[in-house]
Amino acid sequence: MLGMVFTEFIEMVESRFSPELADSVIAAAALPHGGAYTAVGYYPHAEMLALLAALSERSGIAVADLVCAFGEHLLGRFVAAYPQMFSARANLFDFLASIDGEIHREVRKLYPAAQLPRFTVLARSAQQLMLAYESPRGMEALALGLMRGAARHYREAVQISQAPAEFEERTIVRFQIDRQP
Numbered sequence: 616m617l618g619m620v621f622t623e624f625i626e627m628v629e630s631r632f633s634p635e636l637a638d639s640v641i642a643a644a645a646l647p648h649g650g651a652y653t654a655v656g657y658y659p660h661a662e663m664l665a666l667l668a669a670l671s672e673r674s675g676i677a678v679a680d681l682v683c684a685f686g687e688h689l690l691g692r693f694v695a696a697y698p699q700m701f702s703a704r705a706n707l708f709d710f711l712a713s714i715d716g717e718i719h720r721e722v723r724k725l726y727p728a729a730q731l732p733r734f735t736v737l738a739r740s741a742q743q744l745m746l747a748y749e750s751p752r753g754m755e756a757l758a759l760g761l762m763r764g765a766a767r768h769y770r771e772a773v774q775i776s777q778a779p780a781e782f783e784e785r786t787i788v789r790f791q792i793d794r795q796p
Contacts (some may be wrong), residue, residue: 616663617729617753618656620689624663625652627688628670628774636673643669657728660752671691679756686760687767694768707769710745711792712736712761719760719771735782747787762792772796 621791628637641650644665652658673764694701700718704710714734722729732750748758755777761771772795782791 616659616660617654617726618652618658619654621652621658621663621666623689623692624655624666624685625650626692627685631684631688632670632674635759636670640666640669641729642718643673655726660792683760683763686757686762688760689762690764690768691755701765701768701781707771707773707792708739708764710765711744711746711767712739728786734758737782737789744792746790748777748780748790749782749787755790758788758790762790766792 625637625641626783629642635672644650644664645661646662651665667678667681668675669680676684700721701710710732719731719734722731730751732748732752732754735746735747735749737745748755750758758777759777762775766775773796774793775794776791777788778791780787783791
């Protein structure tokens with residue numbers, strides 16, 4: 616995983632909980648390098664899982680809820696760091712539909728070794744967008760948090776549901792995003 620994801624996770628723990636809890640989580644995760652991350656480095660996904668488990672244990676919050684909250688936090692950081700990526704899209708559906716074709720292409724320019732999830736538009740209308748999410752890391756809670764953060768950024772009221780599904784003979788998570796009146 617990208618080091619930037621790790622550094623932002625630690626930042627979220629420090630800001631939403633405390634710097635002391637962040638230190639405790641890093642120590643409890645017993646990471647091989649002591650939790651010293653650089654934004655441009657690449658680190659094993661297992662380290663993020665260890666950090667999440669340690670935070671869940673110490674906070675009493677379920678891992679999936681923490682990952683979702685992290686996705687919302689991360690979206691806010693993306694908006695601050697890459698405002699043009701958001702201003703170039705008129706609304707939430709345009710943004711979500713552009714992830715694989717445009718946004719991830721730009722991410723790969725900056726981080727060529729990045730293993731990014733795949734988002735495929737399954738169906739789209741004015742009121743509903745259906746996306747296939749595919750990742751060997753199974754971080755659909757992160758995707759959900761990012762979508763919720765994007766909906767908030769675009770000031771759109773939506774209902775997001777998810778379910779396992781099949782797509783082109785692969786198991787995926789299908790997200791359905793419905794605009795609310």
